[in-house]
Amino acid sequence: xxxxxxxxxxxxxxxxxxxxxxxxxxxxxxxxxxxxxxxxxxxxxxxxxxxxxxxxxxxxxxxxxxxxxxxxxxxxxxxxxxxxxxxxxxxxxxxxxxxxxxxxxxxxxxxxxxxxxxxxxxxxxxxxxxxxxxxxxxxxxxxxxxxxxxxxxxxxxxxxxxxxxxxxxxxxxxxxxxxxxxxxxxxxxxxxxxxxxxxxxxxxxxxxxxxxxxxxxxxxxxxxxxxxxxxxxxxxxxxxxxxxxxxxxxxxxxxxxxxxxxxxxxxxxxxxxxxxxxxxxxxxxxxxxxxxxxxxxxxxxxxxxxxxxxx
Numbered sequence: 001x002x003x004x005x006x007x008x009x010x011x012x013x014x015x016x017x018x019x020x021x022x023x024x025x026x027x028x029x030x031x032x033x034x035x036x037x038x039x040x041x042x043x044x045x046x047x048x049x050x051x052x053x054x055x056x057x058x059x060x061x062x063x064x065x066x067x068x069x070x071x072x073x074x075x076x077x078x079x080x081x082x083x084x085x086x087x088x089x090x091x092x093x094x095x096x097x098x099x100x101x102x103x104x105x106x107x108x109x110x111x112x113x114x115x116x117x118x119x120x121x122x123x124x125x126x127x128x129x130x131x132x133x134x135x136x137x138x139x140x141x142x143x144x145x146x147x148x149x150x151x152x153x154x155x156x157x158x159x160x161x162x163x164x165x166x167x168x169x170x171x172x173x174x175x176x177x178x179x180x181x182x183x184x185x186x187x188x189x190x191x192x193x194x195x196x197x198x199x200x201x202x203x204x205x206x207x208x209x210x211x212x213x214x215x216x217x218x219x220x221x222x223x224x225x226x227x228x229x230x231x232x233x234x235x236x237x238x239x240x241x242x243x244x245x246x247x248x249x250x251x252x253x254x255x256x257x258x259x260x261x262x263x264x265x266x267x268x269x270x271x272x273x274x275x276x277x278x279x280x281x282x283x284x285x286x287x288x289x290x291x292x293x294x295x296x297x298x299x300x301x302x303x304x305x306x307x308x309x310x311x
Contacts, residue, residue: 014270016208016223019181019277023106026277030291039151039185041215044256045196049173053247056172058129059139061162061190062121063147063183064100066092087148089161091141091169098123098142106180107227111272118239119228120179122204125243134247139169145176145190147183154186159193166199173200175246179227181207188214195256202246205229208259218253220246222262225272231264238264 024035049056065086085103092098100121102114113119123142129135143162148154166174174194178187184207191201195217202218205211206229211219222229222242231239242262249260266272279287 011270013273016221017273017276018209019184019207019226020209020213022277023181026279027294029279029287030294032294036149038210039189039214041192044215044217045192046217046253046256047195047198047200048254049200049250050198051172053135053173053251054133055136057137057139057170058126058135059166059169059171059174060121060123060126060142061145061174061176061187062100062142063145063177063179063187064102064117064120065144066090067099067101085147086144087146089146089158089165090144091165092144093141094123094138095140102179102227106182106277108225108276109227110275111225111266112227113233114227116233118236119224119231119233120177122175122177122230122239122243124236125231125239126175128240129243129247134244139166139171141165141169145186147180148186149182151185151189154189155193158186159190162190163194163197163199166194171199173250174202175243176201176203177230178203178205178207179229181210181226184210185214188216191216200250202249204242204246212257212259215257217256217258218249219257219259220249220262221259222264224264224266226276232266 020038028035098121100117102120118124126135126138130138143165145162146154146158148158174191176187176191178184184205187203187205188211191203192215194201201216202220203211203216204220204222206222206224206226208219208221211221220242224232231242242264245260245262249258274281282290
């Protein structure tokens with residue numbers, strides 16, 4: 001066989017990270033003995049596009065949190081900050097000064113960019129789509145979905161509230177952008193709920209296994225670090241390309257469970273995929289420290305959730 005005809009396979013590592021498997025092994029390694037049960041459906045609700053995008057109002061749904069200096073560190077390099085977490089859906093004006101942060105417990109802090117918000121909130125690309133006539137208009141508000149480990153709460157409490165906001169703003173189609181692993185599940189559950197209630201959706205995500213395991217109508221997968229599902233940092237062309245792919249997916253999908261993978265590549269070296277929640281790369285001392293931090297985070301989040309519900 002000549003050299004020109006030899007098969008040239010990609011590196012075995014260069015495939016989507018299995019976040020369900022990775023996080024299960026991680027928390028078992030931290031001595032949490034009851035693995036999380038991820039949402040899983042076979043049937044998927046599907047609402048075809050009701051009218052052309054150039055006649056549609058588009059909404060953006062994020063799991064990022066509006067910055068509040070009183071809630072501690074939330075910027076680039078900041079560790080997980082439970083006090084910055086939100087527990088109730090919100091809506092904020094598209095015309096306000098928007099400063100969203102992604103201080104989630106499960107984003108890829110080693111590889112994701114926490115400075116360029118276009119990586120997790122594609123507002124500039126959405127505005128360009130309106131300016132070019134690709135979309136008729138953006139909704140007057142954008143919407144925040146809490147990252148909730150309780151699937152029941154997401155479906156029975158948060159999703160109806162978001163739907164009410166969308167209907168008040170006369171939204172026709174929605175782009176959902178998750179960040180951490182649980183964000184991907186929460187946004188997928190919300191997408192299912194909205195599809196069942198007549199709103200066409202597309203998820204722009206980075207955790208392929210979680211989104212497809214849950215089951216959504218349309219999914220634009222970018223093989224990027226968690227927290228940067230919308231685009232590559234400081235790369236306006238990638239922002240526009242990925243958002244256009246999401247719009248095309250809204251138009252072209254004829255059946256549920258339609259997944260399109262973005263052609264964008266995060267890095268020529270796929271070894272970054274070994275870093276996330278990988279105890280094999282950590283010392284015993286580091287694992288012990290992470291175990292203590294995880295327990296402190298769990299307690300802090302529980303107390304904040306109780307306080308939030310009480311208010």
